[in-house]
Amino acid sequence: MPLPAFMTPKRLQFRIVALFLGLLLVVQLASLLLIGNSISVNARSAVNAELRTAERVFEHLLAQNAGRLTDAARLLASDFGFRAAVASNDGETLASALANQGDRIGASLAVFTDARFNLKAATHDGAERFLPTLRQLATAPDATQRLVLLDGEPYQLVAVPVKAPLTIGWVAMGFRIEASLLQEMQQLSSIDVALLTQRGSPPRWDVLQSTLDPAASPQLVEQWLLARETQATHQMSQKERHATLTLTDDGGSRLSGHLLARDMPLGREGEPQTVAVLMRSLDEATAPYRRLQWILLAFTLVAIAVFAVVSVYTARRITTPLKTLAGSARRLGQGDYEQAVPARTDDEIGELAQAFETMRLAVREREGEVRRLAFEDGLTQLPNREQFRADLRAAIQHAQARNEPCAVLMLDLDRFKHVNDVLGHRFGDRLLQEVAKRLTQEARRSNDVVARLGGDEFAMLMPSADIALALGIAQRIQRAFERPISLDDHTVDLGAGIGIACCPAHGVEADTLVSRAELAMYAAKQHQLGVKVYDAALDMSSDESLSLLSELRTAVDRDQLRLYLQPKISLATGAVLGAEALVRWQHPQRGLVPPGKFIPFAEQTGFIRVLTGWMIERSAMVLRQMNAGAPALKISVNLSTRDLLDQDLPAKMQRLIDTLALNPGSMCLEITESAIMDDPQRALQTLERLHAMGFKLSIDDFGTGYSSLAYLKRLPVDELKIDQSFVFNMERDLDDAKIVRSTIDLAHNLGLNVVAEGIETAKAWKLLQALGCDEAQGYFVAKPMPEALFADWIRDWTAPQVQAVRLDTDFSRLAL
Numbered sequence: 001m002p003l004p005a006f007m008t009p010k011r012l013q014f015r016i017v018a019l020f021l022g023l024l025l026v027v028q029l030a031s032l033l034l035i036g037n038s039i040s041v042n043a044r045s046a047v048n049a050e051l052r053t054a055e056r057v058f059e060h061l062l063a064q065n066a067g068r069l070t071d072a073a074r075l076l077a078s079d080f081g082f083r084a085a086v087a088s089n090d091g092e093t094l095a096s097a098l099a100n101q102g103d104r105i106g107a108s109l110a111v112f113t114d115a116r117f118n119l120k121a122a123t124h125d126g127a128e129r130f131l132p133t134l135r136q137l138a139t140a141p142d143a144t145q146r147l148v149l150l151d152g153e154p155y156q157l158v159a160v161p162v163k164a165p166l167t168i169g170w171v172a173m174g175f176r177i178e179a180s181l182l183q184e185m186q187q188l189s190s191i192d193v194a195l196l197t198q199r200g201s202p203p204r205w206d207v208l209q210s211t212l213d214p215a216a217s218p219q220l221v222e223q224w225l226l227a228r229e230t231q232a233t234h235q236m237s238q239k240e241r242h243a244t245l246t247l248t249d250d251g252g253s254r255l256s257g258h259l260l261a262r263d264m265p266l267g268r269e270g271e272p273q274t275v276a277v278l279m280r281s282l283d284e285a286t287a288p289y290r291r292l293q294w295i296l297l298a299f300t301l302v303a304i305a306v307f308a309v310v311s312v313y314t315a316r317r318i319t320t321p322l323k324t325l326a327g328s329a330r331r332l333g334q335g336d337y338e339q340a341v342p343a344r345t346d347d348e349i350g351e352l353a354q355a356f357e358t359m360r361l362a363v364r365e366r367e368g369e370v371r372r373l374a375f376e377d378g379l380t381q382l383p384n385r386e387q388f389r390a391d392l393r394a395a396i397q398h399a400q401a402r403n404e405p406c407a408v409l410m411l412d413l414d415r416f417k418h419v420n421d422v423l424g425h426r427f428g429d430r431l432l433q434e435v436a437k438r439l440t441q442e443a444r445r446s447n448d449v450v451a452r453l454g455g456d457e458f459a460m461l462m463p464s465a466d467i468a469l470a471l472g473i474a475q476r477i478q479r480a481f482e483r484p485i486s487l488d489d490h491t492v493d494l495g496a497g498i499g500i501a502c503c504p505a506h507g508v509e510a511d512t513l514v515s516r517a518e519l520a521m522y523a524a525k526q527h528q529l530g531v532k533v534y535d536a537a538l539d540m541s542s543d544e545s546l547s548l549l550s551e552l553r554t555a556v557d558r559d560q561l562r563l564y565l566q567p568k569i570s571l572a573t574g575a576v577l578g579a580e581a582l583v584r585w586q587h588p589q590r591g592l593v594p595p596g597k598f599i600p601f602a603e604q605t606g607f608i609r610v611l612t613g614w615m616i617e618r619s620a621m622v623l624r625q626m627n628a629g630a631p632a633l634k635i636s637v638n639l640s641t642r643d644l645l646d647q648d649l650p651a652k653m654q655r656l657i658d659t660l661a662l663n664p665g666s667m668c669l670e671i672t673e674s675a676i677m678d679d680p681q682r683a684l685q686t687l688e689r690l691h692a693m694g695f696k697l698s699i700d701d702f703g704t705g706y707s708s709l710a711y712l713k714r715l716p717v718d719e720l721k722i723d724q725s726f727v728f729n730m731e732r733d734l735d736d737a738k739i740v741r742s743t744i745d746l747a748h749n750l751g752l753n754v755v756a757e758g759i760e761t762a763k764a765w766k767l768l769q770a771l772g773c774d775e776a777q778g779y780f781v782a783k784p785m786p787e788a789l790f791a792d793w794i795r796d797w798t799a800p801q802v803q804a805v806r807l808d809t810d811f812s813r814l815a816l
């Protein structure tokens with residue numbers, strides 16, 4: 001399960017929440033630490049103060065005791081009876097006086113010694129042990145009282161001289177320091193007291209009396225010694241001598257935990273050391289504050305919880321609009337510009353949202369413009385190829401869903417390029433606009449779509465139209481295009497080739513339908529059919545042609561074109577006059593490809609210009625080799641319509657003359673009749689320029705076109721080639737033979753040389769000879785051969801002997 005955003009470290013929500021809580025935690029922890037520390041410092045100094053006070057109280061208690069002892073001892077020392085007993089050395093009286101006075105003040109011990117500190121009377125046995133202390137006490141100038149140990153018990157001792165008037169003895173009195181004194185102290189000041197002394201051999205510290213449980217004594221000693229060591233190590237002064245002791249609860253002691261302790265040395269130096277240790281529980285002292293701390297901690301936890309909720313809420317308030325913005329940005333990125341970017345607040349995020357919205361509107365507008373430019377033809381405002389394909393795809397889907405047909409119509413203008421070249425591009429553009437208008441008018445059904453696919457190619461999508469309907473519309477368009485278009489001062493006669501493909505009969509894919517309609521259109525143009533409906537036979541030849549076409553572009557660079565030569569022979573003398581240059585394509589996989597397979601497509605794509613250039617150059621080189629020394633031979637090269645319309649052709653030919661030192665008179669350029677008739681005016685211009693440069697010109701395939709004799713007369717041609725279809729048939733068909741004869745006569749009348757191509761038999765040779773034809777070309781002489789073989793062929797050539805060939809009577813008569 002995915003974590004919520006505020007728990008995912010990389011999310012902004014998490015960072016905001018973490019920042020809030022982190023800051024709060026730091027502040028709270030710092031204050032808790034600070035408070036904890038100051039509680040501890042304050043508690044220590046308060047406890048210290050208490051301990052100092054307690055020290056004074058304990059001193060006071062001891063001083064009070066000492067005062068009572070001193071008063072009682074003084075009273076006894078000044079008592080007459082007592083002094084008399086001293087004088088009389090009455091031990092019994094002395095002992096009873098000591099006991100009486102001692103009892104009166106509750107002293108634990110009363111002793112009398114003479115001036116030399118010899119024991120004279122005492123209330124206790126073994127009082128001799130006090131005597132050294134008594135002597136010190138009596139002789140010390142400042143001492144009034146002293147703490148001594150007797151049988152391991154602590155005693156507070158005072159000594160007072162008995163004077164008469166000289167010192168005749170000493171009265172000493174002492175209290176045993178009882179636990180009650182310490183209890184009293186504890187009750188007075190809440191301070192615990194323990195009396196520690198050093199005794200035994202080796203000397204070690206013991207607890208003499210204590211307000212603590214006896215069980216805690218060993219721990220107390222241990223901790224206290226540890227603290228003393230620390231103090232000694234740190235060379236702390238007496239003033240600073242308070243230490244922290246830690247007592248565990250093991251012994252069931254009333255006081256446990258941390259204690260602050262203060263030493264109060266009671267003995268004198270050199271004597272067994274006795275120390276009163278005053279103690280106060282630090283834990284007790286800080287307990288009220290600790291409670292406060294717990295409350296504070298609880299408050300902190302509650303505050304953190306509240307902060308967590310508030311910060312999650314705040315983070316959401318910040319990040320939710322950001323998420324909405326991110327969603328909007330994603331949609332914009334995906335190209336959805338329709339949904340507005342919501343701006344719900346007036347803050348910075350609201351401003352950002354507004355900026356996004358402005359951007360969305362601007363991008364949508366530009367996107368619309370870009371789409372318009374991408375899917376609309378700028379010149380005619382018709383849908384372009386892309387849009388047409390999309391519309392077609394939608395129409396096919398729609399048609400299939402309803403089980404209906406739909407049709408595509410392709411239209412390509414005739415001679416548009418020529419019009420464009422002659423009358424200029426601006427005129428061409430206006431002409432295309434006019435064509436678009438005319439087509440749109442013909443698309444009478446509301447859902448017909450007219451598009452311009454590029455150049456002079458238009459298309460029409462006809463939803464729900466079957467082949468018959470599409471054919472009807474196409475014929476109507478065809479008729480509409482028969483009306484000349486008048487623009488400015490020009491009237492242009494534009495024809496069009498129209499191809500039709502229908503869904504589902506000819507395909508259910510948009511691209512297939514378009515390419516099949518295009519194929520039908522090319523066929524319509526090629527065979528001048530006007531309108532052609534696609535059929536599968538077109539495809540088979542087209543598939544091959546299309547792949548050939550793409551490979552053809554590289555054929556020149558890869559040196560795959562070959563020049564073949566077919567001899568041309570003088571029918572009168574049998575001598576070799578020259579040859580026709582014919583191209584072959586040495587394809588790496590397909591072998592030798594004949595020109596009929598690729599020349600039509602080379603013409604359609606304009607590649608023919610490259611090919612013609614290659615042929616002319618190659619022929620010029622062959623001519624140079626052949627004509628070195630030998631009688632001048634002529635080579636004929638084919639020019640296509642495109643070559644003829646190429647304004648640069650004469651200049652290119654001039655460059656060849658210059659670079660290859662070509663004699664233009666030895667090259668004949670063959671132009672088909674139909675190429676000339678495509679644009680007679682321009683053809684005439686080009687031919688005149690070529691003729692002026694010295695090239696021979698020949699009209700190829702004569703008889704297949706419709707050129708008028710009057711027009712032929714104006715052309716600067718030198719030769720006329722009778723189309724081979726007439727030559728093939730002339731032996732059998734008298735009519736064809738008559739056409740050949742009249743063509744020969746006509747050509748001779750116009751001063752033209754006549755060539756017959758397609759001579760396959762000796763009979764045809766003889767008949768043409770008889771009809772006065774000048775030159776012969778055909779398989780009867782030789783098939784086209786690689787250029788390299790031509791020289792050998794000429795050497796081996798002998799004119800055919802046709803005397804024995806007999807012509808039918810009708811044909812013989814024709815020759816007369």
Ligand SMILES: Nc1nc2c(ncn2[C@@H]2O[C@@H]3COP(=O)(O)O[C@H]4[C@@H](O)[C@H](n5cnc6c(=O)[nH]c(N)nc65)O[C@@H]4COP(=O)(O)O[C@H]3[C@H]2O)c(=O)[nH]1
Nearest residue numbers: 582583594595596615638639640758759760777778779784
């Ligand atoms: N059945 C038969 N055929 C004969 C006979 N004598 C010649 N032919 C063939 O007739 C065609 C004559 O060339 P074309 O009319 O210019 O017709 C040419 C020409 O229009 C075109 N072509 C060939 N080479 C070129 C070229 O370099 N440039 C251009 N533009 N077109 C070319 O291709 C066409 C076909 O050329 P090819 O296949 O080489 O076919 C050649 C030739 O082999 C014969 O006795 N019997």
